[in-house]
Amino acid sequence: MTHSYTAPLDDLRFLLNDVLEYGQLFTLPAFAHADTDLADAVLTEAARFTAGVLGPINAVGDEHGSRLENGRVLTPPGFRDAYRQYVEGGWPGLDMPLEYGGQALPLTLQSACAEMVNGACVSFGMLPLMERAATRLLIAHAPRAVVDVMVPPLAAGKWGATICISEAQAGSDVGRIATRAALRGDGSYALSGTKIFITYGDQDFTEQIIHMVLARLPGAPSGTRGLSLFVVPSRRLTDGVPGAANGVAVTRVEHKMGLKASPTCVLNFEGAEGYLVGREHAGLKAMFTMVNTMRLEVAVQGVAIAGAATAKALRYAMERPQGGPPAVAPIPIIDHADVRRMLYTMRARTEAMRALVLETALQLDLAHAGQPSQRAAALALAEWLLPVCKACASEAGFEVANLALQVFGGHGYVTDAGVEQYVRDSRVMSIYEGANGIQALDLVMRKLTQDDGERYRLFTARIRADLDRCGDRPELAHIHTALVQGLTRLDACTEALVARMAQHSRDAEAGASAYLALVGLVAGGWMWLRMAAAADGDAPQHCAKRSVARFYGEYLIPESRTLECRALLGAACLDQLDGATLAGTH
Numbered sequence: 001m002t003h004s005y006t007a008p009l010d011d012l013r014f015l016l017n018d019v020l021e022y023g024q025l026f027t028l029p030a031f032a033h034a035d036t037d038l039a040d041a042v043l044t045e046a047a048r049f050t051a052g053v054l055g056p057i058n059a060v061g062d063e064h065g066s067r068l069e070n071g072r073v074l075t076p077p078g079f080r081d082a083y084r085q086y087v088e089g090g091w092p093g094l095d096m097p098l099e100y101g102g103q104a105l106p107l108t109l110q111s112a113c114a115e116m117v118n119g120a121c122v123s124f125g126m127l128p129l130m131e132r133a134a135t136r137l138l139i140a141h142a143p144r145a146v147v148d149v150m151v152p153p154l155a156a157g158k159w160g161a162t163i164c165i166s167e168a169q170a171g172s173d174v175g176r177i178a179t180r181a182a183l184r185g186d187g188s189y190a191l192s193g194t195k196i197f198i199t200y201g202d203q204d205f206t207e208q209i210i211h212m213v214l215a216r217l218p219g220a221p222s223g224t225r226g227l228s229l230f231v232v233p234s235r236r237l238t239d240g241v242p243g244a245a246n247g248v249a250v251t252r253v254e255h256k257m258g259l260k261a262s263p264t265c266v267l268n269f270e271g272a273e274g275y276l277v278g279r280e281h282a283g284l285k286a287m288f289t290m291v292n293t294m295r296l297e298v299a300v301q302g303v304a305i306a307g308a309a310t311a312k313a314l315r316y317a318m319e320r321p322q323g324g325p326p327a328v329a330p331i332p333i334i335d336h337a338d339v340r341r342m343l344y345t346m347r348a349r350t351e352a353m354r355a356l357v358l359e360t361a362l363q364l365d366l367a368h369a370g371q372p373s374q375r376a377a378a379l380a381l382a383e384w385l386l387p388v389c390k391a392c393a394s395e396a397g398f399e400v401a402n403l404a405l406q407v408f409g410g411h412g413y414v415t416d417a418g419v420e421q422y423v424r425d426s427r428v429m430s431i432y433e434g435a436n437g438i439q440a441l442d443l444v445m446r447k448l449t450q451d452d453g454e455r456y457r458l459f460t461a462r463i464r465a466d467l468d469r470c471g472d473r474p475e476l477a478h479i480h481t482a483l484v485q486g487l488t489r490l491d492a493c494t495e496a497l498v499a500r501m502a503q504h505s506r507d508a509e510a511g512a513s514a515y516l517a518l519v520g521l522v523a524g525g526w527m528w529l530r531m532a533a534a535a536d537g538d539a540p541q542h543c544a545k546r547s548v549a550r551f552y553g554e555y556l557i558p559e560s561r562t563l564e565c566r567a568l569l570g571a572a573c574l575d576q577l578d579g580a581t582l583a584g585t586h
Contacts, residue, residue: 005055005120007047008307008354010541012112013040015355018534019527020362025106030369033098039109042094046113049089053082054120061123061261062421066203068253073202073263082124083157083205091117092128092157096135100151107368111300111361115354118304122425123261125304127160127200129297133290134161134212138231140289141278146231149240150210159208163290164195164232164267172438174284175223179215179269181230189276191215191232191269194251197432201265202234202250208242209234211267213274214283221281229283232274247272258424292364292386294433299357299389302397305426306350309397309404310343312419316408317343333407341555342403347544348552349400352524353393355531360385377458384447384455385523387439392520394429394436401426440512443519445505448498456494459519463487463526470533475546479532482553483525486560490522493564500570507570514566521560528552 016022016039023036057078064076086092095110096102118125135154138147153159170176179193191213195201202209211232220226235242252266278286317334324331333339360382367379401422405412412419430436447455467484470476497515501508528549535545580586 005051005058005308006311007050007116007119008311009043009047011351011354012043012115014534014541014545015358015531016043016108016112019355019530020108020358022106022108022358022362025108025362025365025369028369028371030104031106031365034103034105039105042105042109043112045089046091046116049085049091050116050120053085054117054124057082057124057261058121059415059418059421061121062258062425065260066253066263068250068263071250073204073250073253073265075204075263076261079124079261080205082121083127086124086128087157092131093155096132096155097139100135100139100147100155102155106361106365107296108358108361108365111296111358114297114300115304115307115357118301119308121261122301122304123259125301126259126262127203127205128157129294130163130200131157131159131161132297133163133293134210136293137212137229137277137286137290138210141229141286142231143275146275146277149237150231150233153208154210158206159210160200160203160206161210162198162201162212162267163287163294164198164201164211164213165287166197167194168196172435174214174227177214177216177227179213181215181217181228181274183217184273189230189274190271191230191274192271193269195267195269197254198265198267200263201267203263207235209248211248212277212287213269214287215274217280224284226281227283228280229277229286230274231277232269232272236273257427258421259428291434292382295386295390295439296357296361296364298429298433299353299360299386299393302393302395302426302429303350303354303357305397305422305429306346306393306400307354309401309419309422310346310350312417313346313404313407314343316411316417339407342407344548344551344555346400346403347548348528348556349396349524351531351545351548352527352552353389353396355527356385356520356523357389357393359527360389380451380455381458381462384443384459387434387443387447388516388520388523390434391430391436391439391516392524394426397426397429398423436516437513440516441509443516444497444501444508444512448494449501453498459523460487460491463522466526466529466533470529473533476529476532476549478550479525479529479553482557483522483529486522486525486557489560489564490518493518493567496568504570506575510571510574511567511569514563514569518560518563518567521557521563525552525557 025031026035060078061076066073066075093102094105095107098104131154135151138151167177181189181191213230213232214227216226217228234248236244236246247270249268250265251268254264318332320333321330322333363378363382367375405419408417408419411417532546532549535542
């Protein structure tokens with residue numbers, strides 16, 4: 001058994017170059033300092049680095065975990081050195097602005113590299129995610145003096161960062177946050193309170209950690225409208241140089257099901273010095289600057305786990321002999337029909353989500369740097385796809401990891417193969433950064449209805465354009481026909497859901513998760529149509545793409561019938577019992 005990681009370099013190149021044609025980005029002024037040759041060199045080096053440096057520490061991190069000693073977090077063996085190499089390689093600033101020391105490369109390229117980082121060791125990848133989110137927040141909302149001091153070391157990876165939102169009484173219900181901030185005479189603020197579930201709340205990689213903290217000023221309105229955003233360094237700054245401790249203490253590192261090397265901390269702020277970011281009482285709105293970053297990155301994590309698990313399962317299925325006529329040598333398990341069902345499902349889910357995540361990143365690049373005439377539509381399409389990516393990719397990661405364990409059988413259930421770690425590490429992805437049920441509510445109650453449904457129309461118009469483009473290619477008939485049927489069902493479901501939403505919003509809420517899954521299923525079919533259309537040669541990779549596309553159309557898209565039924569069922573069957581009766585406490 002092996003814990004090695006093999007990056008999906010060939011598939012990433014196929015998607016970026018042949019399906020998405022992302023070379024178009026390098027014709028834009030924002031990215032004209034680079035080209036596809038440079039981008040390919042970055043991908044190649046990312047594959048080498050992740051396989052050679054991050055892959056070997058994944059199991060070590062799971063075995064040892066991070067721990068709290070004498071008030072400081074100690075990370076597992078090898079992690080500190082891996083982070084040093086990550087920083088020296090310039091990876092933290094891949095898509096950060098040039099003016100702050102970044103490389104200003106497309107988010108699409110960064111997302112492809114992030115898949116390899118997270119596929120090799122998702123616990124390691126959690127810290128760069130926090131740093132990128134905090135950097136984006138500061139650039140968008142912090143005073144220039146704060147940006148000039150804090151952003152360059154963050155973009156370089158020399159300082160770490162956290163996002164501090166959750167409290168014991170305020171998880172998804174952020175309006176109940178109780179951490180307090182009081183204005184000081186020098187214009188700074190003193191923050192006091194306790195935050196929980198803080199990823200990399202402390203670590204031994206960097207000399208400074210920048211905490212982005214939601215807190216409440218005296219006299220602030222209740223609920224989310226009374227929240228303000230502050231930046232709190234772990235060590236006080238003197239002329240931009242970290243000095244004495246700043247009243248931020250780690251009191252606990254959580255013992256978790258997975259992601260054990262990533263320290264999830266309880267942080268106490270005891271009069272810690274902080275600085276206002278953005279306007280008073282507009283903290284939650286400012287935080288939404290990072291929502292696109294966080295949702296996309298969690299989707300990348302799901303794809304990364306799914307990709308790593310699929311690669312291991314495919315290799316194992318080729319090598320593991322079992323079954324067949326007793327008079328001859330056993331056959332590889334990849335020849336058994338039920339094993340093939342699992343392997344096809346794994347490839348179909350993983351590669352559809354990989355394509356959809358990169359398509360979404362491409363739209364965000366176009367929204368940021370595209371021609372002025374295309375930016376609004378690109379942003380609207382990305383906003384529609386982001387909750388779908390976050391929810392569907394995170395669930396695909398867990399589903400595919402479970403299927404990989406099933407392919408391995410008993411050997412997958414023990415730790416030697418490294419497969420059960422994928423199951424444990426991926427489970428939280430449907431929970432954090434906005435639970436998937438909340439993503440579904442956002443899609444149905446906001447994205448679907450805002451702007452008179454413009455985001456949905458953009459999404460389906462793109463699908464119809466590709467259906468028209470591929471309609472005369474008989475080799476695509478299986479996926480083409482299935483996608484037409486899936487889209488027809490989605491259109492009917494959408495029309496019915498919108499019609500009842502005004503009078504029966506609870507019915508829409510009850511069907512939101514099924515509706516999001518239906519959108520994701522159709523979006524995956526869209527990706528497979530495009531991949532199959534681009535795979536027009538005789539190379540094994542192209543033959544496999546067309547075959548898996550057919551499987552997606554014939555085996556997976558029929559799930560749309562059940563999802564449509566559930567999306568339109570309403571809340572009556574959920575509301576038959578009062579809470580106490582349902583819980584059995586009567």
